[in-house]
Amino acid sequence: MARRTNIRGCTHGEWSVGGALSLLLMMVSMMRLHHVTAADSNETGTAATAATTTLTAIEAIPSTTMRMPAGSYSCFNWTSMPEAAGGNCSRLSRNGFLKCYGGMNNLGALAKLGKPLPAQQMLLCGWPLDASRFLGELQKLPRLRALTIEYSGFTEFTFDFPEMAYLQSINISWTNLSYISARTFKRVHTLKVLDLRWNQLIQLDGPLLLPRSFEQLYLAGNPWNCTRNFKWLLLQPEKGRLVVDRDELLCTDRKYKERQMLLVMHYKLELKKECQSHPDLRNCTCLMHHILPKAHIPLYTVNCSHMQFHSLPAYLPENTTTLTINDNLISDINPLRDNPHYRHVVDVHLENNRISNVDDLENTFWLQNFRLFNLRGNNLRKLHVYALDNALNDNENANLLLLSKNPWHCTCKFGMRLRELLNKYRDIVRDAWNVTCTYMQEDELRLAKVLSLSRQDMCNVSAESGTQIHPIDWLNGVLASLILLILGKLAYDYYHYKYYNRVPWIVMKMP
Missing domain, CATH: 3.80.10.10 (Ribonuclease Inhibitor)
Incomplete structure (x- = not known):
């Protein structure tokens, strides 16, 4: 009986601890994320922080833009994860967060009874080899509100993002993305935040076609070529104001290296105006x-x-x-x-x-x-x-x-x-x-x-x-001969005057 009581008491203690933990987890899952109104523009110098990017999430209210806390919501060292070998996703967390590594091959297996996963935030580490499947798999997450893609080798999107009823935040960072079409995100009508920082973007063909309710576009950290046309940042103020970090955009081309893009575009517009006015x-x-x-x-x-x-x-x-x-x-x-x-x-x-x-x-x-x-x-x-x-x-x-x-x-x-x-x-x-x-x-x-x-x-x-001797040379010769003759006569007269005390005869004839 004593043993049973001991076991029962132990079981009761375990239940108390487990209940407390469960209650704590439920409270954490019910907490709403704090509203973020501005992007953090300060990047730390350590390698770990540089590799860790903030996952943008959306609050339960569709019109509110939220940022997920950092830490586990990062692709740093993602290739060491067991799911990376097969291009699979980890299990859906309680707050609707889905993390995939190199693909979404097991997305169907994670769903219950063929129902779509109720994922609200997704972090994709590494671009899938079969990009065509990505669109189909993405549409299996109809309630997705925030999508982050990091550490991928793709250079451009060969497709346009499909229409997603709740997708409000897209973050594509730390990839080799070097070209993006103006129409890539046109069909995402609910999009509010687009973060394209820290890629390899060189130029934009023009302002991106974005929905009317769009709020924030981030473009810093890319090797922009300012010899291309970015004048729309100033010529179209309603488009330029959407680029939240426009003051941080730097040129990396040889001509304008390390100059602010806005300054370069300002000078270009002033020059064009001045030339056209004359x-x-x-x-x-x-x-x-x-x-x-x-x-x-x-x-x-x-x-x-x-x-x-x-x-x-x-x-x-x-x-x-x-x-x-x-x-x-x-x-x-x-x-x-x-x-x-x-x-x-x-x-x-x-x-x-x-x-x-x-x-x-x-x-x-x-x-x-x-x-x-x-x-x-x-x-x-x-x-x-x-x-x-x-x-x-x-x-x-x-x-x-x-x-x-x-x-x-x-x-x-x-x-x-x-x-x-x-x-x-x-x-x-x-x-x-x-x-x-x-x-x-x-x-x-x-x-x-x-x-x-x-x-x-x-x-x-x-x-x-x-x-042949030139006539001028003949004349020079004659003049030289006369000079020598005069000098010789002068020397002769001097000799006779000194030794014979006789002056030249021409002196005797002079009056």
């Missing part, structure tokens, strides 16, 4: 090619090629550094000298125009500070070589000067100086070997590369006449 630039292409790292000053390029321009534009946007105006009818380059809108322009492309004179740029600020000057294919015949030599010698920024495809005319003096200039600055005049000129040889006009011409060629001295 008649000279209305048909030109205006681009931003760089942003200075510390000052965050944008640098612009204006391209007005093939526009039948007869003169350089009278106006350029502030901070324009490059002007490309090839294949036009320009003959005057005076704006480079005195137009204040050109004070920051260091690269000028004037290929295939009608420029015949650049001497007006002599001793100007622009010529002493330019970086690139393309004069190929113009009408240049001569220039002040000494002025260009001085400018290139003083200009530490000079990187490229192109002079080929011009009808240079090599006289003896100019041709020799031009050849010396091309040899001296061959690292800057990189088309020096292609610079050709016309020259006269025996009354015949010839064309040859300047660097291949000799003094005999340009000074019209033939090889046969090279040994």
Whole structure:
């Protein structure tokens, strides 16, 4: 009897503990999740926290967006789970949470009597190999309110998400997703929160097509290419405001690396507005090619090629550094000298125009500070070589000067100086070997590369006449002989005066 009492007492104690635990679990399962109004934008530096993402859940009331607590609701180290080998799901928790590893192959077995699982939140770790089955399996969870997909190798969705009556939150993070169609989530009419952070998204074709009741879109942590079109963030405020973390979007492309996307798009819109407002630039292409790292000053390029321009534009946007105006009818380059809108322009492309004179740029600020000057294919015949030599010698920024495809005319003096200039600055005049000129040889006009011409060629001295004495040389010889004769006579007279005390006879004849 004592033993029975002992057993009965023990059983009663176990029941008391078990009842207390059951009651506690029931209370926890009945507790409602706290409402979250903003996403946590601070990411910790540890590997475990970086791998652990917050699962977004939905409260019982359909219009309220909730966030599931972290911890077990994570895909960190999911491949070590026993269900991962077969692409299966774990058992449904009491609060309607379903966790699947690499697939949902046992979803039918988990359902009771063929009824759909009453899952409200689902965490899918690893994308299933057969993505086509995913849609069908997903529709077996009609009461699903929150879906999270993490740690997957897929790069794009080959399908659009089906219509789900209760699905309000989709979180796709830590995957290789690099492209997403604007229509991917169009049919999810109840969607309120879409989290696409920490993927490999490079661009969006445009704003995503989302339901009218949509509230929050998260896009940070992706390697965005800001050379693509994201102007809709500013041009469509009703769409841009949905991107909750828009101030955290950073560019990773080479041109705008580590710049804020909103800042880049703002500069692009301002440049477009400025160019379209001026008649000279209305048909030109205006681009931003760089942003200075510390000052965050944008640098612009204006391209007005093939526009039948007869003169350089009278106006350029502030901070324009490059002007490309090839294949036009320009003959005057005076704006480079005195137009204040050109004070920051260091690269000028004037290929295939009608420029015949650049001497007006002599001793100007622009010529002493330019970086690139393309004069190929113009009408240049001569220039002040000494002025260009001085400018290139003083200009530490000079990187490229192109002079080929011009009808240079090599006289003896100019041709020799031009050849010396091309040899001296061959690292800057990189088309020096292609610079050709016309020259006269025996009354015949010839064309040859300047660097291949000799003094005999340009000074019209033939090889046969090279040994003949020029009349000027004859004159020089006569003058030299006279000088020697005078010096000899002076020495003779000095000798006679010193030793014989006789003055020259011409002195005796003088009155």
